[in-house]
Amino acid sequence: MTGLPAYRVWALPGIPEVRTGDDIAKLIASAATADGLPGLADGDVLMVTSKILSKAEGRVVQADDREAAIDAEAVRVVARRGPLRIVENRLGLVMAAAGVDASNTPAGTVLLLPEDPDASARRIRTGLRDTLGVNVGVVVTDTFGRPWRSGLTDVAIGAAGVRVLDDLRGGTDAHGNPLSATVVATADELAAAGDLVKGKAAGLPVAVVRGLSHVVVPDVGAGAGDGAGGADEGARALVRDAADDMFRLGTSEAVREAVTLRRTVREFTDDPVDGGAVRRAVAAAVTAPAPHHTTPWRFVLLESAESRVRLLDAMRDAWIADLRGDGFTEENIARRVRRGDVLRKAPYLVVPCLVMDGSHTYPDARRNASEREMFVVAAGAGVQNFLVALAGERLGSAWVSSTMFCRDVVREVLGLPADWDPMGAVAVGRAAVAPSSRPVRDADAFVSVR
Template sequence: MSLYAVVPVKDLAGAKSRLGPVLDPRGRATLTLTMMRNVLSALREAEVERAYVVSPDPDVLDAARAAGATPLRQRSRGMNPALEEARERAVADGATSLLVFPADLPLLRAADVEAVVGAGDGGRGRLAAVAPDAAGKGTNGLLLSPPDALPFLFGADSFAAHLGAAGERGVEARVVERPNVGFDLDTADDLRRLAEPAVAAQGRPGELRVMPVPGFPEVRSGEDLPGLVARSVGDDLRAGDVVVVTHKVISKAEGRLVDLRTIEPSAFAKGFGARWEKDPRQIEVVLRESRRIVRMERGIIISETHHGFVCANAGVDASNVPGEETVCLLPLDPDASAARIRDALVARAGADVAVVVSDSFGRPWRNGITDVAVGVAGMEPLIDYRGGFDPHGHPLTASILAVADELAAAAELVMGKTDGIPVAVVRGYAYGRGDGSGKDLLMEPEKDMFR
């Protein structure tokens, strides 16, 4: 059986119009794309061979392509004609069974996809598995075997329409009721329900486990760090795990160590170093790694790196590196480094995981340092709750959680600064799958109160 799936998505400009009272157009577009990525992730984890996203919107198609789906530019108008276009393409590509899930299923998980697919097991002849919405009126999931077993009848009362069409055509129809499939998000009330504990708890963790990966060897320049991380973590990774890797081992493998004996400091670096009793060669390296100096005071340089991070000394650090004359720089592209590690982990363990590259940053208004994410792969680093509601019905207007930073900080608690453990696994956190990056965590210049 060649099982393919289709996810129809409207033009973002008109998507989720009933959420207009609580979400502006950008918020509705972001929500639509986030839910689409969740559906695609569930399909991928359920090992559906191929997923098509059919839409008239080029931004949707770009996001679908980035999420590993096959984008199909919709030529017709309306959902059912769009699905017909996708069915024609799927059959041409060799599909013998076809799944359809709308893009607005925020709670859909791989187990739900597998339940719909499993309803087709053992069927003889033409078969349809139909998953209704929570009201029992709409169709939120449809399996057709073969792909042309039924016409597409999505719209008002489509659940009854699909069952009726099955009876008329002599197609065996099986009903699959799953709470996660039944919950589609269309209205402000749906957002409010999503915030209620009874609904939001579905698929969310009851606890987190943060597990250090001991015995990691000293890394040298040129080593295959992705392979080394994959071998050290082992084969027991589970889908949904987050592997956190400190940037320092990545920088070592990528040759981002600088021998200070090779550095000739500028007059400016010499003057600042002499005033504050700092090594002028290290000051020179910091200046070279900076594209903007935010502040230089009391021997501390706060600068913006070429990546866009604002931190102390442009991330240049002499701790946990061999030798007295060596400093470590940030990786050139932490997101690309995270992606390479994730590829190696997925190839070895066969599980869809995320990777966070971490570093220690200070914070305005707070004493002490904490680990944050400088690179991300396989997840959305932010969760935007704006436009939703808390359990008491209060609207959320400014709640954006930096979950990748929180995961990095949690992992640091079991790594320690002096224990020589650069890798940890966080298990049990239901992060949003996606193609986010560490750059998503950077504050836009127009919003930065410290500029």
């Protein structure tokens, strides 16, 4: 069986209880050279549990400060269920309670993650080179839960001297098929292998993997330097960029962020708008509440430039005629028309319409007026759903009321039924500039309790 790919992994016994100020590299070197152990060799990779680094670096706080510690370590709440918080911490890691941990630490205390796990890994690697003269890789590990999967596993939160990612894109598989999306998280695989022998409660915080020297980069002391050839990036390279993260938030947090993101956008890029994204937003819109189990929404999608220009030209002419009838000067009219050009700047327009299908007719005008108000409110709820869903698709929008002032013109140009009432127009597109900051509104200012 010789010549087949293989590796060995073993836990390193003899690591004492770690205290603040201890030199982890010296503790590992002493344990690794004990009688009966194989020692360390060039190309070995060490998996080091983050907790011993936290202890050595003094990252210990009192347990009654745990919530405050989580707050201090967290930069963003990803999901919350009861007291449990999944957060992004200051290292960019998404994990429960920001990694603040009450296990394997004296009663009454909790541990924070190392300040900089990559730097911690580099210190251990350098210390082992200086003490034992070996070129090893170091992976700092911590325990994670994972979306879609039950159970916990160790992953890499820090690394030095290890190619943390193995990018196979551009190659082919055994059948000659191109590999276009295959990037292997080598450091995470090493962390999980080490955890199989370290265990969670065995008091064995360090494991050694031998036989995978190809994942270890040249030694810093050999003149190549950390990061030789760009290979030693540290575990931060494993953290997915926000722009590429399709699962960045929990359900309720995603809804709240989409609502917050829903801002009026008046400057758009020329990027085309995905019609599928708009239709998904319409699907969200028609879940809004409505009276009498009706469906009072219709959405007219103006996907061609010709249809947009034809509608906007007709609306502009109708507006100019109204302004002239109101006695405005030609200069004032021109200025108002220019200010109203937000719809022309958008690459996509939607005209939401109200229909009264299913409405009730009453013998008195008061109840009939209230009936229409209910349908108008339902239309507004549908449009709000639509705008929020667009924000969730990372599309900007501006809901402009202009079609409500020339409904007959809109119906004629778009060939709409006589009972469809245009309820403004929504400009849709990619925002050309980031929206200005919005003052925080105190919800209590809008609440009245009886």
